[in-house]
Amino acid sequence: MLGITLFGSSFYSKNKSSEAFTLGNNNLPAWVVGMSIFATFVSSISFIALPGNAFQSNWNAFVFSLSLPVASYMAVKFFVPLYRKINSPSAYTYLEYRFGPWARIYVSSCYLLTQIMRIGTILYLLALPVNLMFGWDITTVIIITGIAVMLYSLLGGIQGVIWTDAIQGIVLISGALFCLGYILFTIPGGPAQVFSIATQYNKFSLGSFSLSLSEPTFWVVLIYGIFINLQNYGIDQNYVQRYMASRTEQEAKRATFFGGMLYIPVSLLFFMIGTALFSYYTAMPEALPSTLQAADKSDQVFPYFIVNNLPPGFTGLLIAAIFAAGMSTISTGINSSATVVLIDYYQRFKKSKATDKQSLRVLYLTSLLVSILGIGIGIALIDVKSALDAWWKLASIFSGGMLGLFLLAAFVKQIHKLGAIAGVIAGILVILWLSLSPVLFADGPLQSLASPLHGYLTIVIGTIVIFLIGFLASVAAGKSQKKKVEV
Incomplete structure (x- = not known):
């Protein structure tokens, strides 16, 4: 965490203008932007929840990943050229151009609310497994993690965020690959037994192929994935900002396609870890405490394995991978929220043209404020989770109108x-x-x-x-x- 914070903050010397802070002077390599898009997809939630889901049930949720080729194609064919043509750091300038200021304010305010909630939720869900694994105080973990990410997001700007995303993406992939390899070759029967037990219990099933719309069938999850990923690629500031930060339109397209496609094998890796854990503890049931064998405890099985079964040092690698997954998503949210406040509110409604110094001050202050709010919500979730869950659901309801409005504008x-x-x-x-x-x-x-x-x-x-x-x-x-x- 110290290394990432120092490395991300080292880009401060390159952030002498608002354009550098928000777009990195449009000079970021395609592979780095692609890794950043991938790291934005993966949060600490997915690092823990996907193996937990596979452990408890099957690979039905993996169908979500199979929708990515459709959304990635749409992004490369339509969305990237559209936003590069508009040439604005904000995803919501286009909506005002088509429908007027109300559309820009409606969608950008929904985006800001959901991002602040998301930052708080990820900070909380990042601290939870660490608390379960080591007994570290949840509030302390939330505050330290939040401050670390705030520092390099505020000082490093988009360049610090994207480069650290790339490193964090490599760390989380390395950790997951090692973990799967360790499970496959430490189970008594080796890889063959993992697949034998998993097949016996139908763990590789992608779900029912019936046409029912009341159950999470293969088709329901696939359609859901297509729409969610179209929303991500089409109207999410996190992604649009990366289209604009690339050097050329061609590089932006390559980065977008690479980032989306990389998530498919990595999510497959997470599901394989969950399935391998199921086989591991089915073969050796005495190794898993009875308190973790209930269906609602499946998310705790992977953290338990990390602490109690991995060799020293490699446990640290997996903890670093969990932190990397969470920090990359949080830093992206902080930077994109600051960009939206600057472009869609400050510069849009300021009567006189803002100087670059004023714009930078707004970016720094907004990054600080969003970070503090995110930390506050993360701490609040410890005690009043149910009330905030309801608020989060309400925010999601209103943000549900974002994709439909964008598709109207675009097509x-x-x-x-x-x-x-x-x-x-x-x-x-x-x-x-x-x-x-x-x-x-x-x-x-x-x-x-x-x-x-x-x-x-x-x-x-x-x-x-x-x-x-x-x-x-x-x-x-x-x-x-x-x-x-x-x-």
């Missing part, structure tokens, strides 16, 4: 502003119903009003509603205007 040439507003309102209402109906209409006379669809389909249906209503309302508004002109 419908003649779009009316009122049509776009109508689409967003309709989409949010549908997303609210889909998200909250299991709670509001779980029992009683209104039970028939509950959504029959699986929760994964919320963003899918919400996006389709926004796109269709926005398009149809624009057509109607256009006809109405045409009639007035003819009269």
Whole structure:
């Protein structure tokens, strides 16, 4: 952590302008940007949760990764050229160009809320396994990690963030590869027994191929993955900023494709670790404490293995990998949030043109403020997790309208502003119903009003509603205007 903090902060001397802080003077190598995109995909949540998921059930969640080729193709074909043409550090300048200031403010404010919540959540979920493994105080881990990431994000700017992301990506891949190799060759029967036990218990299943929309079938997870990854590549500031930081459009395309495609084998690696752990503890059930054998404790099995089964030194490598996964996502969130505040609020609404010195001051202050808020939310999650879970869900509901609005802007040439507003309102209402109906209409006379669809389909249906209503309302508004002109 000390090494990463010092290395990331060393880019301070290269951040003498706001352009250097937000885009790295458009001079970052494609492989580094690609590794940064990959590291943004992987957080400490996935490092612990994916093996836990495979340990408990099967490879159904891996289908999410299989959706990446579709989203990566769309990014390379449409999104990267679009944003390079607009040439703005913010992902939301384009929405104002198409729909007016309301769209830019709506989407950027949703983005900022979800990023601050995400930073706090990852800090908390990073501290949790470390607390379980070593008994270290959760609050202390959150504060130290948050301050370390804040320092190099604030001092190093986007260059510090992207270069440290690349290093952290290499560390987390190395840690995961070693861990899988160690499990495969320490189980009594070797790799053959791992596959034999896993096959016996159907652990490699990708889920049901039925056409049911109320269960997480192969098709439901695949469609969900396509829409989530289109949202990431299409409207997420974290990704758009990396398109712009690349030297050329071709390098941006290569980096985008490489970063997305790299996540597929690495997520496969995480699922294989979970499956190998299942075989390991099935072959040697006495090695796993009875307290961790319950289904709701599956996320704790991998941390337990790291501490109790890996040789000294390699345990440290895996802890470093978990921290690397979390820190790379947090640093990206801090830098992108500061960029959004500068471009979409300060520079957009300041009456006189901001000087570069003023812009840098805003970037530094916003990075500091976002970091402090993230640390505060991480600490708050320890005691009031349920209340903040509800708040997080609400923020996700409103941010669910982001992708539909972007697709309207990108793929419908003649779009009316009122049509776009109508689409967003309709989409949010549908997303609210889909998200909250299991709670509001779980029992009683209104039970028939509950959504029959699986929760994964919320963003899918919400996006389709926004796109269709926005398009149809624009057509109607256009006809109405045409009639007035003819009269």
